[in-house]
């Protein structure tokens with residue numbers, strides 16, 4: 001692998017939706033402060049695996065996991081893990097920007113307030129820093145009281161990133177975070193991810209192979225719930241080891 005230090009260690013993970021097995025014996029080490037992309041055809045389990053990393057699958061009735069995931073040495077499915085604490089450390093951004101129907105300021109301050117921060121000055125600082133980190137500050141600094149819903153789609157997505165960053169995560173999960181955006185907004189989010197990777201571990205699901213090739217350091221190719229190939233992005237796209245990877249990246253299926 002390109003970077004040696006693994007922050008996330010997934011070991012023989014199976015995930016079942018009732019009787020259907022969506023992930024099969026997935027084992028991966030995801031390095032810290034780098035961008036890892038999950039690619040593969042629709043239904044291969046990319047989003048399912050991403051959701052296991054902050055236990056979003058807990059909310060799906062009938063979903064069950066076997067195997068283990070350690071993040072920073074902690075078994076996140078262990079009995080003593082609080083899901084709220086886990087989600088503070090492992091933030092998520094979704095396909096559709098989903099700001100709350102509140103002001104820009106209140107969107108970003110929401111998480112810190114939930115975690116007990118009430119001092120105005122402290123909140124102001126977190127809001128500014130998070131919006132700066134999400135490359136949105138300059139566009140919104142003069143109207144923080146305005147509704148988040150008045151922002152463009154691309155700005156809303158950067159606001160959602162700021163909201164995730166405001167609680168101080170280590171990991172940022174991006175589930176097709178640009179697929180609802182126009183090309184310019186997409187490029188902005190990709191550039192942002194490049195900047196953020198120096199401070200955060202980023203895992204992204206993307207349908208767009210060019211995006212994976214442009215922004216990620218490692219790429220995982222999935223098929224039918226299994227990892228087919230996991231390697232440095234450059235290698236995976238230029239010299240794949242598995243014929244199925246070759247077929248997929250050359251557009252023969254999916």
Ligand SMILES: Nc1ncnc2c1ncn2[C@@H]1O[C@H](COP(=O)(O)OP(=O)(O)OP(=O)(O)O)[C@@H](O)[C@H]1O
Nearest residue numbers: 017020022040041042043044045046047048049060
């Ligand atoms: N809540 C659910 N209940 C039952 N089956 C599900 C559920 N969510 C996903 N699945 C099934 O699990 C498999 C993996 O789905 P998943 O959404 O993880 O795939 P994906 O690779 O992210 O696909 P896409 O690229 O279309 O989003 C699919 O067969 C899907 O139908």
